[in-house]
Amino acid sequence: MQQSLVELREITKVFPGVLANDRVSLTLGAGEIVALLGENGAGKTTLMNVLYGLLSAESGEILVDGEHVDIKSPQQAIDLGIGMVHQHFMLVEPLTVMENIVMGIEPSKFGVINYPAARRAVLEISQKYGLEVDPDAKIHDLPVGLQQRVEILKALYRGARTLILDEPTAVLTPQEVRELFAVVRSLVNEGLSVVFITHKLDEVLSIADRVVVMRDGAVVGETRSADTDTAGLARMMVGRDVVFRVEKDPVSCGDTVLEVDELRVRDERKLTAVDGVSFTVCEGEVVAIAGVSGNGQTELVESIMGLRRPESGHVRLRGKDITHARARQTIAAGVSHVPEDRHRRGMVLEFDLTENMILGDHRRRPFAKWGVFDQKVINETTAKRIEDYDVRTPSARVLGSTLSGGNQQKVVLARELGRDPELLIAAQPTRGLDVGAIEFVHSRILDERREGKGILLVSLELEEVQSLADRILVMYKGRIVKEFAAGEASDEDIGFYMTGGSDSSATVDETESKGVTRGR
Amino acid sequence: MAGKEAKRMGDRLAVAAENVGIPFISVLIAIAIASVIIWIAGFDPVAAFSALWKGAFGSGRQIGETMLRATPLMFTGLAVAYGFRAGLFNIGAEGQLFMGGLAAAYLGIVLAGLPAPLNIAIMLVAGAAVGAAWAFIPALLKAKVGAHEVITTMMFTYIGRYLVSWLVTGPLKAEGQIPQTEKLPLESTLPRLHEVFAFFPDSRAHMGFIIAIVLAVVVWWILKYTTLGFEARAVGFNPWASENSGISVSATTVKALCISGALAGLAGVTEVMGVHGRLFDQFSSGFGFTGIAVALLAKNNPIGVIFAAILFGALSSGSGTMQLEADVPSKLIFIIQALIIFLVAAEQLAKWIVGRTRKGVTESA
Amino acid sequence: MLNDIITPDLFASAIRMATPLALAAIGGTICERSGIVNIALEGMMLVGAFAGVVASMFFGNAWIGVLFAVLAGALMALIHAFASITLRADQVVSGTAINILALGLTGFLMEVIYGHPGTTDPVARLLPLFSASPSGDGFFGEIWRWVYSIFFSHTPIVYMAILIAIAGQWALYKTTWGLRLRALGEHPRAADTVGISVTRGRYSAVVISGALGGLAGANLSLEQVGSFTENMTNGRGFIALAANIFGRWTPGGSYGASLLFGFADALQIKLQLFRDVITIPSQFFLMLPYVLTVVVLAGVVGRAVAPAAVGKPYEKG
Amino acid sequence: SSEDEPEDEVTDEATTEEVVDEPMSDIVAAMVTDTGGLGDKSFNDLSYAGLEMAEDELGVEIKALESNEIADYEPNIDQLANAGYDVIFTVGFLMTDTTDLKAPQYPEIVFGGIDQFSAEPASNQAGLLFREHEAAYLAGVVAGLATLDTDMDDRINEDNIIGFVGGMDIPPVEKFEVGFTLGAKSVNPDVQVISLYVGDFGDQAKAKELALSLIDQGADVIHAAAGLAGVGSITACQERGALFIGVDADQYLTVDGSGDVMLTSVVKRVDQAVFQTVKAVVEGTFVGGTNTEFGLAEDGVGLAPYHDFEDVVPAAITEAVDAARADILSGAITVGASRDAL
Ligand SMILES: Nc1ncnc2c1ncn2[C@@H]1O[C@H](COP(=O)(O)OP(=O)(O)OP(=O)(O)O)[C@@H](O)[C@H]1O
Ligand SMILES: Nc1ncnc2c1ncn2[C@@H]1O[C@H](COP(=O)(O)OP(=O)(O)OP(=O)(O)O)[C@@H](O)[C@H]1O
Ligand SMILES: [Mg+2]
Ligand SMILES: [Mg+2]
Numbered sequence A: 001m002q003q004s005l006v007e008l009r010e011i012t013k014v015f016p017g018v019l020a021n022d023r024v025s026l027t028l029g030a031g032e033i034v035a036l037l038g039e040n041g042a043g044k045t046t047l048m049n050v051l052y053g054l055l056s057a058e059s060g061e062i063l064v065d066g067e068h069v070d071i072k073s074p075q076q077a078i079d080l081g082i083g084m085v086h087q088h089f090m091l092v093e094p095l096t097v098m099e100n101i102v103m104g105i106e107p108s109k110f111g112v113i114n115y116p117a118a119r120r121a122v123l124e125i126s127q128k129y130g131l132e133v134d135p136d137a138k139i140h141d142l143p144v145g146l147q148q149r150v151e152i153l154k155a156l157y158r159g160a161r162t163l164i165l166d167e168p169t170a171v172l173t174p175q176e177v178r179e180l181f182a183v184v185r186s187l188v189n190e191g192l193s194v195v196f197i198t199h200k201l202d203e204v205l206s207i208a209d210r211v212v213v214m215r216d217g218a219v220v221g222e223t224r225s226a227d228t229d230t231a232g233l234a235r236m237m238v239g240r241d242v243v244f245r246v247e248k249d250p251v252s253c254g255d256t257v258l259e260v261d262e263l264r265v266r267d268e269r270k271l272t273a274v275d276g277v278s279f280t281v282c283e284g285e286v287v288a289i290a291g292v293s294g295n296g297q298t299e300l301v302e303s304i305m306g307l308r309r310p311e312s313g314h315v316r317l318r319g320k321d322i323t324h325a326r327a328r329q330t331i332a333a334g335v336s337h338v339p340e341d342r343h344r345r346g347m348v349l350e351f352d353l354t355e356n357m358i359l360g361d362h363r364r365r366p367f368a369k370w371g372v373f374d375q376k377v378i379n380e381t382t383a384k385r386i387e388d389y390d391v392r393t394p395s396a397r398v399l400g401s402t403l404s405g406g407n408q409q410k411v412v413l414a415r416e417l418g419r420d421p422e423l424l425i426a427a428q429p430t431r432g433l434d435v436g437a438i439e440f441v442h443s444r445i446l447d448e449r450r451e452g453k454g455i456l457l458v459s460l461e462l463e464e465v466q467s468l469a470d471r472i473l474v475m476y477k478g479r480i481v482k483e484f485a486a487g488e489a490s491d492e493d494i495g496f497y498m499t500g501g502s503d504s505s506a507t508v509d510e511t512e513s514k515g516v517t518r519g520r
Numbered sequence B: 001m002a003g004k005e006a007k008r009m010g011d012r013l014a015v016a017a018e019n020v021g022i023p024f025i026s027v028l029i030a031i032a033i034a035s036v037i038i039w040i041a042g043f044d045p046v047a048a049f050s051a052l053w054k055g056a057f058g059s060g061r062q063i064g065e066t067m068l069r070a071t072p073l074m075f076t077g078l079a080v081a082y083g084f085r086a087g088l089f090n091i092g093a094e095g096q097l098f099m100g101g102l103a104a105a106y107l108g109i110v111l112a113g114l115p116a117p118l119n120i121a122i123m124l125v126a127g128a129a130v131g132a133a134w135a136f137i138p139a140l141l142k143a144k145v146g147a148h149e150v151i152t153t154m155m156f157t158y159i160g161r162y163l164v165s166w167l168v169t170g171p172l173k174a175e176g177q178i179p180q181t182e183k184l185p186l187e188s189t190l191p192r193l194h195e196v197f198a199f200f201p202d203s204r205a206h207m208g209f210i211i212a213i214v215l216a217v218v219v220w221w222i223l224k225y226t227t228l229g230f231e232a233r234a235v236g237f238n239p240w241a242s243e244n245s246g247i248s249v250s251a252t253t254v255k256a257l258c259i260s261g262a263l264a265g266l267a268g269v270t271e272v273m274g275v276h277g278r279l280f281d282q283f284s285s286g287f288g289f290t291g292i293a294v295a296l297l298a299k300n301n302p303i304g305v306i307f308a309a310i311l312f313g314a315l316s317s318g319s320g321t322m323q324l325e326a327d328v329p330s331k332l333i334f335i336i337q338a339l340i341i342f343l344v345a346a347e348q349l350a351k352w353i354v355g356r357t358r359k360g361v362t363e364s365a
Numbered sequence C: 001m002l003n004d005i006i007t008p009d010l011f012a013s014a015i016r017m018a019t020p021l022a023l024a025a026i027g028g029t030i031c032e033r034s035g036i037v038n039i040a041l042e043g044m045m046l047v048g049a050f051a052g053v054v055a056s057m058f059f060g061n062a063w064i065g066v067l068f069a070v071l072a073g074a075l076m077a078l079i080h081a082f083a084s085i086t087l088r089a090d091q092v093v094s095g096t097a098i099n100i101l102a103l104g105l106t107g108f109l110m111e112v113i114y115g116h117p118g119t120t121d122p123v124a125r126l127l128p129l130f131s132a133s134p135s136g137d138g139f140f141g142e143i144w145r146w147v148y149s150i151f152f153s154h155t156p157i158v159y160m161a162i163l164i165a166i167a168g169q170w171a172l173y174k175t176t177w178g179l180r181l182r183a184l185g186e187h188p189r190a191a192d193t194v195g196i197s198v199t200r201g202r203y204s205a206v207v208i209s210g211a212l213g214g215l216a217g218a219n220l221s222l223e224q225v226g227s228f229t230e231n232m233t234n235g236r237g238f239i240a241l242a243a244n245i246f247g248r249w250t251p252g253g254s255y256g257a258s259l260l261f262g263f264a265d266a267l268q269i270k271l272q273l274f275r276d277v278i279t280i281p282s283q284f285f286l287m288l289p290y291v292l293t294v295v296v297l298a299g300v301v302g303r304a305v306a307p308a309a310v311g312k313p314y315e316k317g
Numbered sequence D: 001s002s003e004d005e006p007e008d009e010v011t012d013e014a015t016t017e018e019v020v021d022e023p024m025s026d027i028v029a030a031m032v033t034d035t036g037g038l039g040d041k042s043f044n045d046l047s048y049a050g051l052e053m054a055e056d057e058l059g060v061e062i063k064a065l066e067s068n069e070i071a072d073y074e075p076n077i078d079q080l081a082n083a084g085y086d087v088i089f090t091v092g093f094l095m096t097d098t099t100d101l102k103a104p105q106y107p108e109i110v111f112g113g114i115d116q117f118s119a120e121p122a123s124n125q126a127g128l129l130f131r132e133h134e135a136a137y138l139a140g141v142v143a144g145l146a147t148l149d150t151d152m153d154d155r156i157n158e159d160n161i162i163g164f165v166g167g168m169d170i171p172p173v174e175k176f177e178v179g180f181t182l183g184a185k186s187v188n189p190d191v192q193v194i195s196l197y198v199g200d201f202g203d204q205a206k207a208k209e210l211a212l213s214l215i216d217q218g219a220d221v222i223h224a225a226a227g228l229a230g231v232g233s234i235t236a237c238q239e240r241g242a243l244f245i246g247v248d249a250d251q252y253l254t255v256d257g258s259g260d261v262m263l264t265s266v267v268k269r270v271d272q273a274v275f276q277t278v279k280a281v282v283e284g285t286f287v288g289g290t291n292t293e294f295g296l297a298e299d300g301v302g303l304a305p306y307h308d309f310e311d312v313v314p315a316a317i318t319e320a321v322d323a324a325r326a327d328i329l330s331g332a333i334t335v336g337a338s339r340d341a342l
Helices: A044-051 A074-079 A097-102 A115-128 A144-157 A174-189 A201-207 A230-238 A297-305 A327-332 A342-346 A353-358 A375-388 A405-418 A435-450 A462-468 A491-498 B002-040 B045-057 B060-085 B093-110 B116-145 B149-169 B208-225 B227-237 B239-244 B249-276 B287-297 B302-325 B330-345 B347-364 C008-033 C041-059 C062-086 C091-114 C138-152 C156-174 C176-186 C188-193 C198-225 C236-246 C251-272 C282-301 D009-017 D043-058 D070-082 D093-105 D132-146 D171-187 D204-217 D227-240 D270-283 D315-330
Strands: A004-015 A018-029 A033-038 A059-064 A067-069 A082-085 A162-166 A193-197 A210-215 A218-224 A256-266 A272-282 A286-290 A312-317 A335-338 A423-427 A454-459 A471-476 A479-485 D028-032 D061-065 D087-091 D110-114 D125-130 D161-166 D192-197 D221-225 D243-248 D262-268 D290-294 D301-303
Touching: A004 A044, A018 A033, A018 A044, A018 A059, A018 A193, A018 A218, A033 A044, A033 A201, A033 A230, A044 A059, A044 A082, A044 A162, A044 A193, A074 A082, A082 A144, A097 A115, A097 A144, A115 A144, A144 A162, A144 A174, A174 A193, A174 A201, A174 A491, A201 A230, A210 A230, A218 A230, A230 A435, A256 A297, A256 A454, A272 A286, A272 A297, A272 A312, A272 A454, A272 A479, A286 A435, A286 A462, A297 A327, A297 A335, A297 A423, A297 A454, A327 A335, A335 A405, A342 A405, A342 B239, A353 A375, A353 A405, A375 A405, A405 A423, A405 A435, A423 A435, A435 A454, A435 A462, A454 A462, A462 A491, A471 A491, A479 A491, B002 B045, B002 B330, B002 B347, B045 B060, B045 B302, B060 B093, B060 B208, B060 B227, B060 B249, B060 B287, B060 B302, B060 D070, B093 B116, B093 B149, B093 B249, B093 B287, B116 B149, B116 B249, B116 C282, B149 C236, B149 C282, B208 B227, B208 B249, B208 B302, B227 B239, B227 B249, B239 B249, B249 B287, B287 B302, B287 B330, B287 C091, B302 B330, B302 D061, B302 D070, B330 B347, B330 C062, B330 C091, C008 C041, C008 C138, C008 C156, C008 C176, C008 C198, C008 C236, C008 C251, C008 D204, C041 C062, C041 C091, C041 C198, C041 C236, C062 C091, C062 C198, C156 C176, C156 C198, C156 C251, C176 C188, C176 C198, C188 C198, C198 C236, C198 D204, C198 D227, C236 C251, C236 C282, C251 C282, C251 D192, C251 D204, C282 D192, D028 D043, D028 D070, D028 D270, D043 D061, D043 D087, D043 D270, D061 D070, D070 D087, D070 D093, D087 D093, D087 D270, D093 D110, D093 D125, D110 D270, D125 D270, D132 D171, D132 D221, D132 D243, D132 D262, D132 D301, D132 D315, D161 D171, D161 D204, D161 D227, D171 D192, D171 D221, D171 D315, D192 D204, D204 D221, D204 D227, D221 D227, D221 D262, D227 D243, D270 D290
Parallel strands: A033 A193, A033 A210, A082 A162, A162 A193, A286 A454, A286 A471, A335 A423, A423 A454, D028 D061, D028 D087, D087 D110, D110 D125, D125 D290, D161 D192, D161 D221, D221 D243, D243 D262
Antiparallel strands: A004 A018, A004 A059, A059 A067, A210 A218, A256 A272, A256 A312, A471 A479, D262 D301
16 A cells, blocks of 8 residues: 555544544545535544644644654644645634735745745745735735635645645635636645645545545545545535535515615725625515625625615615614614624624624623613523534533634524514525535524515525526626526526636636635 | 442532632742742741731631722622623723722712711712722723724723822811821711621721622622623623624613722722721822733633732731731732742642642642 | 924923833834733833942943843843743733832832932933034024924933834844734744744743843833832833834834834923923923824824734643 | 830840840830931931930841831831830821821820821820931021132132032932022022922932032032932042032032042931930839920931031131021021022
């Protein structure tokens, strides 16, 4: 048997109350792509953090090139040729792309950074692997797709031979995913090995050589991807059959719930982000906004929610003008919001689950009376929601920050849906969820639809959009450029408009699709 | 099953022992290090620390003295802690304290003649309001233009101090050469504890101590069980998520800093009403600043503030005895105080030592 | 009257009074950029001021005094670094403890070394670099007076402070040290994942800030006064902390903010000269710098965003 | 009075320890400093100097207890009282209330309150106050004449301006400002006396800037009543060439190396007041229940020698000072103590 490049043996890692890795073993051969699959909280990230020197395991050993190694810090992992792109990016937001990439091993003389050389080096590797970015852009101005490129470039710049990608596709459009896969294949051709964590089974099949499946902290199965299919993987993962495409009744549109009329919104940099958008959502309807991130969806949602002041136009909820309402009034009027960034807007990581569960409802009965909490009701509600939404947590009293990404998302969903809203705005509601959880969330959204709620879905996932939406609005550069009815369009059709195609142009504009830069 | 239960009980006991033990061990380490310093400096460490203990807790009177000194620190500690919980660093509690004191000194004279309970109630409320008012402009500036509260509250401290300095030498000055306000009439002062509770030994400790404890519990309750406290903490941790949940970040900021200011103002009120009976330029020994350390030592937990303030109060009241009986220079006492604060704050060190000994115990068992 | 207020000396005085604030504020900037709050600048200045005077007395050389001031400040900072980085103590508590420690240590050592509390004996001081004194009449004489007062009348550390502000600003944005420092304060885990040692980076920043605090102390004791007095820093460390924020956590900004404050203080003194014309109580003059700072802050400067990770102990994993 | 009382151990010990060479006393005397503490080169230090004098000359045992904060005043007094001290000096006007409270509680102990005016002093309590403005008036005479006399010293300029640097703007400092101003105007009606305030008593760097600004404005003689901060003003005078008039103690003696600018000092003989009080107790002549003012007449305040300026100060000045002193003693002049008198 060929010697493996990296081998993890019997890794065990314990967090207070959680056995995150239970004697996990994993091998990675040279030039191999291994997919690591598993439910939310299965311990994938933890295992990779151990390999990268961010966590130290209670027991187990790590071999690189057949040698026993003791990886105590990321520096040692880097020295061993291991690079990692984290589930939550490790980028310093106020710094530039170039600074983030070279940080730690800057080209310099006497401690003075040679910025031209740094820029050259960044451009060189970005060209070599086809990962184009503007080296002088600040991270916080970049859409996530580009931020991820920066993360990959960081690893490559450090001469990684083994690349760990923790849920790299969760935030990408199909187009971006295709590009990423091309990059990954070219990396493998260059001799790199890749560990690829994802929840998307078709991706696993299309990119990985081998699949390792984890559940509850342990490896429960391993297979060559050629020998399985998505249903088989799903079964291995959640231990039962999974329905990928939920069935839904035909739309029966009732009264108009949400009406957006010629809305114009500016972003932080005062550039027009939403440029005269109009649409309606009616009772029992799912309207999806499809678009590459950074095309104004965030600003659109924030201005509907009352988090951002629109320049002009109107927003009406059941005919009532809420254009200038603040978030509290919007919520009170019956709008729920699953934000796209759960760490920033979705939850308070330093709050425990009971507290996170009442955010936004914390002033309302039965949770609070006269400004005083009814702890009993809160605890009961939390316990019920944890149960209903299958949040994997040792208790309701742990801090939000200790949950795995997927479980955090479930908390947000449980809270927002639990409010029983008139209108649900769900932005990337299944980002980072495992297939089982996605199935559950989708069916919950359709339950809401059946109850006659209006749903505005913002998603990059065309599969999600196709399976849930009654109407699809494609947003590009702040405008709705195309509207499709359910089942009317193929993924390719939608992708075409998402990336700047128009009815008058026949081909997809290649440069536009390379990632989105707004106003630059 | 039973074994599991027992183990859990054992774990709980270990955690409990750790929570009580850590501060205790920290203090012990601090005493050990300080003893070395005292000894090197040529004094008797045993005499020094027994004097410190005696001065702090040696008699009912001394305990009262410790309580007296803990009182303003509880208020300022609560003030700073409340601010921190809302993500605000109220470094200017000292200024709010001065303004609270000013309000009490003024009202105490104006209200003379009213029945004492009414008088006292009005003064407490008004002093808190004035403290809040002194925090209001920094709060507003923070909420509206983002001016950093560390700068603004500190600047307002200096402004408040000079304002008081002028008032006590000018418009509000009592007869005579001394820059101070008129002595408050009896009905405008806080009774001493021994005047209210017969069992309490004769000391200077006053009702401010009880008010502070009650407020600590109230603040703890507010933070834990009310929407007011919930919103403050939410904004303190994550303003974006708060905003998304319909919490007004600016309104919450203003409210939190004003509550903080009110608590600090009460420190001034109770010092004037309970200790000095009047206002003068130097009536606070930096209580607003020490309150920062008190708050953080208590990890911003209002109940913890009570204990942290008592620790500081004890160090303060024990130092006089230490100076007199063990001849330790007053300056050395600062060093000892600093050491104790250090070690109590750096619980990691004590934890490490506890861990070591526990490991040793289990291994030998 | 305006002629008497707007004099070359007003500006010279502003620069002098800004210097200790600026040095400490730049120290605060470097410290906070690395993610550590330094509320102990006051104590570091105090210890620096004291060590400087003692060393200047022992060696009869003010420069050796400066050296010791810097070392002493750095040593105090090392304690702060150990407590807040290694032991992960709360940074503000540690800073408060250092301030108390500094007060006790300087007071106690003064009694040990000098046999009395209060003030030390005067020592060799650093004198102005250029000893020419302005003379000459007429327009050019006047110009020379202005130029001399503002640019050439100062003691060495005053110039050092300006150089440090410039060099610091440059280093923060042009050197590996600066880049890593900025990363540490914003996102230490990101720095850690690319192999930058959070501990080492933060230690060095805290120690440098202490050294600058010590230098600020030396400016007070070895240049401005020529002796040490208990608590002679008189809250300057706290004003410096504010100046660092005012200067938006940059060395240049810190200097600028300190200069603004120094100017307001110098102006206040000049205005006091005319108390027979401006008949307000002296306390209102003394308030001026603080009021002015709030007004400028409210009206001009606006939102200041601290380094994201400041004040939070870094825990691996 | 107290020395007839049977003494406790503390005193017994003291008696055995003392070497029998000087007049012996079994009295023990102590003081409580204000928060300024020892080393303030002002009333705390001077009180202690008075105690030391009593130790040397009367053989009493002495002790100083420093207060780190205001809350220490009362327990410090209690501690000394309980430790058996016979005489306790409480230093500074901020301790007035406390002394008023404590004196009746310990009728056997003599309390001396430095700078304290008690409305109803107990029979074992004496307020010891000083008419600083009288001495400051003499300093004003010196400064007012000196600033005109450009021949006297090359640091004296043409401008008819002198300066005053105060610590905090409070009545006890105001006395110095007012006395100094009145004295200067009495001999030089056109003189401009500029008074600046530091805002506290410890910030030497600030006090230096104030003095520099005075000198820049044309002042050539500066009097500072700013506690320790005033030392900074001395430095300013040395740097920019101006003359200085000290405060409280003879600062020629207490501030090393200040001789080249130290024209004289406004001294406040707190040491004498303390010593005299202890002496009265030792001799059994102490009479309490009083507030005693020490002025020029009682030799409780005065001008320090000119020291290095002995040969520089012209006779015109010394004569004017003598004349002013005589006028004050005779009552021909009453020096005001507050700004109303200006
Ligand atoms: N720092 C921590 N403290 C406590 N528990 C933790 C911590 N990090 C992770 N866990 C727990 O360890 C388990 C494994 O988490 P991990 O992040 O590895 O899951 P994952 O497989 O990556 O899940 P996801 O697909 O949702 O990202 C979870 O139960 C999580 O709650
Ligand atoms: N520093 C401390 N010293 C002693 N006891 C403390 C301390 N901190 C907390 N306690 C104890 O803990 C209890 C209150 O703590 P609490 O349960 O409110 O902690 P918490 O959950 O962190 O509070 P919060 O919800 O306000 O953050 C009190 O009963 C008190 O006895
Ligand atoms: Mg994960
Ligand atoms: Mg003259």
